[in-house]
Amino acid sequence: AxxxxxxxxxxxxxEAETVTLSCTYxxxxxxxxxxxxxxxxxxxxxxxxxxxxxKQQNATENRFSVNFQKAxxxxxxxxxxxxxxxxxxxxxxxxxxxxxxxxxxxxHILP
Amino acid sequence: xxxxxxxxxxxITETGRQVTLACHQTWNxxxxxxxxxxxxxxxxxxxxxxGVHDTNKGEVSDGYSVSRSNTExxxxxxxxxxxxxxxxxxxxxxxxxxxxxxxxxxxQGTRLTVV
Numbered sequence: 001a002x003x004x005x006x007x008x009x010x011x012x013x014x015e016a017e018t019v020t021l022s023c024t025y026x027x028x029x030x031x032x033x034x035x036x037x038x039x040x041x042x043x044x045x046x047x048x049x050x051x052x053x054x055k056q057q058n059a060t061e062n063r064f065s066v067n068f069q070k071a072x073x074x075x076x077x078x079x080x081x082x083x084x085x086x087x088x089x090x091x092x093x094x095x096x097x098x099x100x101x102x103x104x105x106x107x108h109i110l111p
Numbered sequence: 112x113x114x115x116x117x118x119x120x121x122x123i124t125e126t127g128r129q130v131t132l133a134c135h136q137t138w139n140x141x142x143x144x145x146x147x148x149x150x151x152x153x154x155x156x157x158x159x160x161x162g163v164h165d166t167n168k169g170e171v172s173d174g175y176s177v178s179r180s181n182t183e184x185x186x187x188x189x190x191x192x193x194x195x196x197x198x199x200x201x202x203x204x205x206x207x208x209x210x211x212x213x214x215x216x217x218x219q220g221t222r223l224t225v226v
Binding site: 006032033035043044045047050091093095096097098099101102103104 | 205
């Protein structure tokens, strides 16, 4: 069965700094998708970024980028120039047919 | 605009009662999912469906059931509510794996308290 591991339950960084959230996964599949979701205090789940496993190029969305290492089964999220509004729970997710989530990393951006 | 809605947003029920949480999506997605979110566990998959009349058990399906009679709805039923089922429940829908833009779209969540 596929598993997703986020090893950092909680992190804090100063505003404007860069922070990296870690995610590893386990699968025997070759074609799959990876996602990072953000959950602010409003509880809404918001897609941050997606990565197709067959694409070698790392995905980027404005201040958010990923480091996808397929052989190592690693999918980390980098947030550049962090902002107070980035304070949230972040979930890494793996998809082949169903979607499996990690336990999340609670990120605090400090003023 | 297409959306996915859950109702109710909050519910308190008594142990042993049957409870149904509604999920309705207008994305015309075939895939629908139910998750529960608990502190320290992230989102855990309860049941999922790939289309009408299709249902599958997830990681934590005991005590829950779903039925899919149309594309838009996937209600989640707690047969006999237990205190361990106090949680926040999320419904999600998506296109099939392999489609462009295969991420899940989520409802607002339902906070269920079993007393």
